[in-house]
Amino acid sequence: MPTATVTGLFELRVHNRNQGVGRRSLAMLLAVATLLLLAPLAQAQPLAQELQRLMNSARLGDTRLGIIIIDADTSEVLASHNEGDAFIPASNMKLLTSGAALAILGPDFTFRTELLHAGDALIVRGSGDPAFADPRLLRDMQLGVEEIIQTWTRAAADAGVTGITELILDDRIFDDDWVHPSWPVEQLNRWYCAEVYGLNFHANVLSVYVSPTRPGMSPTVRTQPEAPWLNIGNIARTVTDGQNTIWVSRAAGTNSMRLHGNVRQTAERPIEVAVHDMPGIFGRLLAEELERAGVGRPSVRRAAPDEMLPQGKPIALVQTPMRVVMERCNTDSHNLYAEALIKRMGHELTGRPGSWSTGAAAIRMVMQEKLNPRHAADVVIADGSGMSRQNRVTPQMIAQWLLALARDEEIRTALEESLPIPAESGTLRRRFGDTELRHTLRAKTGYLSGVTSLSGYLWDENSGRRIVFSILVNEVPSTMPMRRVRDFQEQVVSIADQWLARATLAEVVNGE
Known part of the structure; x- marks a missing residue:
């Protein structure tokens, strides 16, 4: 019997997300060296102090903040605040779901x-x-x-x-x-x-x-x-x-x-x-x-x-x-895609009809393999998309998860390519338009009533040096403009970007 095959029907063009905001030459780096050498090269101002200054001036009231910034090269925590506290992640839950799906199903699934x-x-x-x-x-x-x-x-x-x-x-x-x-x-x-x-x-x-x-x-x-x-x-x-x-x-x-x-x-x-x-x-x-x-x-x-x-x-x-599934899940933050991934992982794990509970067990299993077991114990996984307000994560856990995924080149590439481009695509299309970043940013947003989150990667295209960060915000008062909170998140990324520029320059000047 003849067979008609409709293959690749949903294989859309995939943006080349490996393109950075521009490659800086060594000459450009050295041109600003004299300005930055007036202070310790990698620490013109400690990042923790910069973060504290931002929090003091942000006018966020009783809003709960959880923040962590980690140097991926050294695993050093550069700055943090309430990083071990539990937060509702909103769509940052998709980072757990999609990352685990890449580990269980594979990028070629x-x-x-x-x-x-x-x-x-x-x-x-x-x-x-x-x-x-x-x-x-x-x-x-x-x-x-x-x-x-x-x-x-x-x-x-x-x-x-x-x-x-x-x-x-x-x-x-x-x-x-x-x-x-x-x-x-x-x-x-x-x-x-x-x-x-x-x-x-x-x-x-x-x-x-x-x-x-x-x-x-x-x-x-x-x-x-x-x-x-x-x-x-x-x-x-x-x-x-x-x-x-x-x-x-x-x-x-x-x-x-x-x-x-x-x-x-x-x-x-x-x-x-x-x-x-x-x-x-x-x-x-x-x-x-x-x-x-x-x-x-x-x-x-x-x-x-x-x-x-x-x-x-x-x-x-x-x-x-x-x-294609990853891009719709992370760039567009489409909930159905994340829920299909979590249930499909549950099926792969058990051989039975996939469910939210078996999918959560699959994610927790990958977390135990890649992270400190206590992180897997601390997480509360209700669904795959973050639509449920029962989900709980810590900023430290999200950042360590991103750090662990980055160590696997195949998974890291697939995950990064699925994340939106600032001021250009998906849920970051209207973000960072007024923020001049020196480095490549890929991040996942999240939003529920009273909740906003932003976690991801920031890296230098030339050296490959990388920062991971997680900024989780809960209990935003209904009277507070969410734009104010998002501006604060973007400012946190901006000071991390400045730190990375100083650290990269220090490596160049010191011949590292």
């Missing part, structure tokens, strides 16, 4: 979603791939979600498959706990709280596009993917003044949705609503397309927990390389 033919049935076998028909990746490749479904349908028709009566969805690689119990119930309609399945599709969200009509009338609504049987109650109104205030609610555990707010103009971006049972939605969409193509009129069902399915003959395949 590939997620696979397969369409198989067995008798009068077609089987869709998921591997937990979070990128399968991800709307962001589809936009980047100028593809529509319908094209994915049509490609699979054509593959079945071209293979001569007919008389299909059943479409079986095999998502048993993960357990049936699709929503973490500690995620905020009032936010389960948001894309960042999407349910987690062994068969993910379209990032498990419905893209809702809204356009105005006549003033006072309901706006028009269309969705991607098109699923007319998913009803969205429309209580929004078209207006002529003000801004768009539209949003979509969804009752937890259902697909009962409502469109709220005012629509003045067509929105540039869709509203992405996390839906319930996306595998079932995908199955119905695929079954309808199979029927239109004359392949059959299949009913759709999930594979039973202990059901022995036939191996089947391959019809179509979508593969997603680890680097």
